[in-house]
Amino acid sequence: MADDTTSYDLLEGAGLRPTAIRQRVLSALLSAGRSLSHRDLVELLPGLDRVTIFRSLKLLKEAALVHGVQGVDGTLRFVVNPAERRGCPGGHAHFLCLECGAMTCLLDQELPRVGVPAGAEVRGKQLLVYGICPECAAGKRSKAERARRAPASTGRSRRPRSLG
Amino acid sequence: MADDTTSYDLLEGAGLRPTAIRQRVLSALLSAGRSLSHRDLVELLPGLDRVTIFRSLKLLKEAALVHGVQGVDGTLRFVVNPAERRGCPGGHAHFLCLECGAMTCLLDQELPRVGVPAGAEVRGKQLLVYGICPECAAGKRSKAERARRAPASTGRSRRPRSLG
DNA sequence: GGATATTTTGCAACTAAATTGCATTTTCTG
């Protein structure tokens, strides 16, 4: 897979050992075109241990190769950081579909600066918009299809047009 | 307790039966001065069943008496809606302390409008800033004190002064 | 007021996410 070369380089560049497992996890995230939960990855990478995937994700996040967004549904999802943000994680809004569970980055959305209590130390912030994604809203997805978690979506992140 | 009258009225006004349990849950949230997780409430209201508390919270949220915010730590926290927002839940940012778990409302922070994919239906949004709260940053809280979850904090929501 | 229907509550069991400890394997270093 072409992605494997990429993930190898990314891992090395981030100072992580490019083990086979980490490459597979990162590759999956790279080629997904959308965010993946730990559970998604378990299904996508059969044969890999759940715990090892958890640990890989933690490392990838610490190395700022990916970022995690906590959904209002309580599930943490991971997305590969765009190249220009590598080493400077987060920073954009996300949209979470309450129906199919897909979460997409809204890359062109800057996060606002927020006033915090005096003396507080800010580590990060996340802006999460949630509702029903275009596919689900259009009823294109049957209840059966989307049963449990997000199915492999088209992943195309279209240009935002409406306001929420 | 003075709060009990208030919570009784709030419940009635919202069209919910003002049962003893719901009053206790709502009173706890009213007098907390900060957000409480389900777990906080279980500890704060001994003798009440976990499941009943879950169900009460769900009702309170649906009635827009409180709103819930999903922390980056994966825990859902609940806050009483300010009077002017009752019936119009959400709408402001929150600060979550990663150390003690306390979450406070940043009431004067409006949520920005966010562009979403065309055709998406927005149900809500949340802006969460996380880091270390002033108390923890000042080392006022010992490791033992804050062991597991937020201790009863002062709850004073001071005026935001720095930017995150 | 009493019988009946509806809600609410408590309990037990269950699902799911995430973490921890430890033994084993793999990888790096000299």
Added chain:
DNA sequence: CAGAAAATGCAATTTAGTTGCAAAATATCC
């Protein structure tokens, strides 16, 4: 190649949240 360090797999545990059902409380109707 030997020894040290890191990564992996597995089992068990913790925690959040849900579901089904029976018992208790509350409302409704006559």
